[in-house]
Amino acid sequence: MKLKFTKMQGAGNDFVVIDAIHQQVDLSAAQWQRLADRRFGVGADQILIVERPTVAGADFRYRIFNSDGGEVEQCGNGARAFARFVSDQGLSGERSIRVQTMSGIIAPALEDDGSVTVDMGAPVLEPAAVPFDSQGLDGLPEGRDLLWPLNLQLGERPLTVPVSVVSMGNPHAVQTVPDVDTAPVAELGPQVEHHPRFPKRVNAGFMQVVDRNHVKLRVFERGAGETLACGTGACAAVVAGIRRGLLDSPVRVSARGGELSIAWAGEGAPVYLSGPAVTVFEGEITI
Numbered sequence: 001m002k003l004k005f006t007k008m009q010g011a012g013n014d015f016v017v018i019d020a021i022h023q024q025v026d027l028s029a030a031q032w033q034r035l036a037d038r039r040f041g042v043g044a045d046q047i048l049i050v051e052r053p054t055v056a057g058a059d060f061r062y063r064i065f066n067s068d069g070g071e072v073e074q075c076g077n078g079a080r081a082f083a084r085f086v087s088d089q090g091l092s093g094e095r096s097i098r099v100q101t102m103s104g105i106i107a108p109a110l111e112d113d114g115s116v117t118v119d120m121g122a123p124v125l126e127p128a129a130v131p132f133d134s135q136g137l138d139g140l141p142e143g144r145d146l147l148w149p150l151n152l153q154l155g156e157r158p159l160t161v162p163v164s165v166v167s168m169g170n171p172h173a174v175q176t177v178p179d180v181d182t183a184p185v186a187e188l189g190p191q192v193e194h195h196p197r198f199p200k201r202v203n204a205g206f207m208q209v210v211d212r213n214h215v216k217l218r219v220f221e222r223g224a225g226e227t228l229a230c231g232t233g234a235c236a237a238v239v240a241g242i243r244r245g246l247l248d249s250p251v252r253v254s255a256r257g258g259e260l261s262i263a264w265a266g267e268g269a270p271v272y273l274s275g276p277a278v279t280v281f282e283g284e285i286t287i
């Protein structure tokens with residue numbers, strides 16, 4: 001099967017974006033994996049699929065596959081790339097669109113400076129809905145948040161790491177670290193991702209608070225490993241930081257691949273994610 005695609009990136013989180021309105025796209029998990037493979041395919045953290053919506057009130061349906069081939073509920077940096085793609089390809093003439101995802105409708109809007117702002121909806125804070133199994137665990141209250149102890153291992157050394165659990169449609173566990181550059185992301189990330197308390201696995205965020213309006217963040221993503229930026233991870237980290245009383249909205253999030261900005265007015269309010277969305281190249285692949 002021949003597929004036309006566009007390679008895109010948002011703060012270094014990279015995507016293969018495919019128009020499935022004008023082409024037939026029905027790939028297996030192994031084919032998604034091959035497309036995302038950096039040696040045998042195009043290379044991407046996520047594959048994004050543009051489809052016609054199946055619900056009222058949406059302009060498009062947005063499907064997301066991690067580089068491990070698994071379909072997931074949400075992707076924030078991808079949502080900005082999605083909006084840029086449908087505009088550049090002439091699929092929409094609107095500055096603001098409504099997009100159906102596995103976890104509800106989100107609303108990206110093109111800004112005059114070329115960036116994109118996405119209304120990502122309200123975060124889900126109830127642990128069971130993240131989903132996180134808190135049975136038999138005592139959460140440690142901090143501000144309006146509860147920190148949950150996760151038992152992990154650093155080399156030979158057992159350690160207990162307190163995490164905030166937040167869903168932005170997809171699950172996140174956020175821990176604060178003194179310095180993101182020396183944080184043991186490669187060692188702890190996979191342990192958090194596969195921790196038995198997260199039945200759907202989890203994205204593992206490592207946040208360094210610089211000041212009340214600025215954090216540095218690294219995210220070990222579920223199904224993709226550490227990426228250069230994670231949009232939903234940035235939303236989850238800022239929500240956790242505000243609830244813990246460490247941050248005030250808006251917050252600048254410095255990721256290794258670029259800068260994001262997050263605004264959140266508090267409980268029940270939507271989270272706004274702003275940042276870049278850039279086309280790298282277009283191509284065709286036989287898959």
Ligand SMILES: N[C@@H](CCC[C@H](N)C(=O)O)C(=O)O
Pocket residue numbers: 013045046066072073074075076077078170171203221222223224227229230231232233
């Ligand atoms: N890079 C993304 C998140 C992609 C999905 C995530 N790995 C998951 O499995 O939930 C973002 O920018 O939000």
